[in-house]
Amino acid sequence: MSKLKKGEKPINIHKHLSNKVSLSTIKRWNKSIKLHGSIKFAKQGRPLSVRNSHFVKKVKKEITKVGSQRKVAQKLQISQPSVHRILKQNLQLKPYKMRVEPHLTFKQIEQRQKFVNWVRNHLSKNDTLKILFSDEKQFDIDGVYNSQNDRIWALNREQADSNGGLKQKRKFPQRVMVWMGFCSRGLTPLVIIENGTINTKVYIENILPVARDYGNEQFGDDWIFQQDGASCHTSHDSQNWCQENLPGFIPKDIWPANSPDLNPLDYSIWNQMVQEMNWNAIKSKQTLIKQLYIARNKIQAHQILDISNKWYSRVRNLQINNYKYIQ
Known part of the structure; x- marks a missing residue:
C-alpha cells in the first residue's frame, strides 16, 4: 500500500x-x-443461506431436544449436511455415544457411601495395593463385537457380508465360566469351570484355595481378599471359610452391591482380555480356553500396577461424584 x-x-x-x-x-x-483509499478483500463464494445466526440458534435449540441431526434437518427443513456443519463448525460441538451404566437405587448409593468411608478409615493407599480383587465372567465361543466400531468398508451389503461383515450367533453356544484374581503384583491363575455354574461347594473347593495360595505367595499374611455379592460368595459357609483361612477379607455387608466400577476386573481387565483374544481362532470350547490363557498372559505388569495405583483415587472420587457410577 x-x-x-x-x-x-x-x-x-x-x-x-x-x-x-x-x-x-x-x-x-x-x-x-x-x-x-484502501485494499478491499472480496468475500469468496456465495453468501451463506442456511448457516446464519437465525438457523444456528434454531439448530442449537432443537439438537438438545431430539439429539438427532436427521430429525433436526426434517423439522427445520434444511439439509442434514448443513445441520452437521452448524453443529461442528458454528457451535463447536462433538458427538458422544450414549453410555450404559448400572441403575443405582438410593439404598445402593448409601452402601457405596458406607464403603468409601470404610476404605478411608481403615485403609491407606499402600494397604489398597494389597487387595486381591476377584470376579467371575462367562465366555462363549461366539465372542463379542462392537456394532458401532466394527465396520466393513465395501461397495454394497453383499460384498460387506462376504468380507466378514456377517456375525453369526449360535442359539446355544459352548461356554465356560472363568474366575480370576487381580492385585498390584499380577493376576492369579485362571480357574475355568467348563460345565455348570459356580455354587458354594465349587467356590470353596476349587476357587478360594487358589486365591489363598496366590495371596499368601505375593503378600505373606498381610493382604485383603475382595469378592462381590454373588450368592456363592455371601453364603454362610463361604464367609466362614474366608474368616478361618484368609488374613483379611472385605465382609459381605461392606462391599457395595451393583458396583462393577469399583472392581478393576470389571472395568478394565476383562475388557483387555476380550480385546487380546483371537476370536477367529476360536471354534470349540478347547480353543476358547486356549485363547483365554493367551490373553491373560498378554496383560503386562506395568498395566496392572498402573490400575492398582489409581484405585484409591477412584474410590475417593466417588464422593466427588455423589457416590454415583463412575466410568
Missing part, C-alpha cells in the same frame, strides 16, 4: 516482493486504493 500510494508501478512492486504476490493481485489492489 505504501509503495502504491507513493506512485510506484505495480511491475516494480511485483519484482521488489520477489514474485511472492502476483502482478494481477497488485494491480487489483492498486485499483481498490484509487477507488476506496
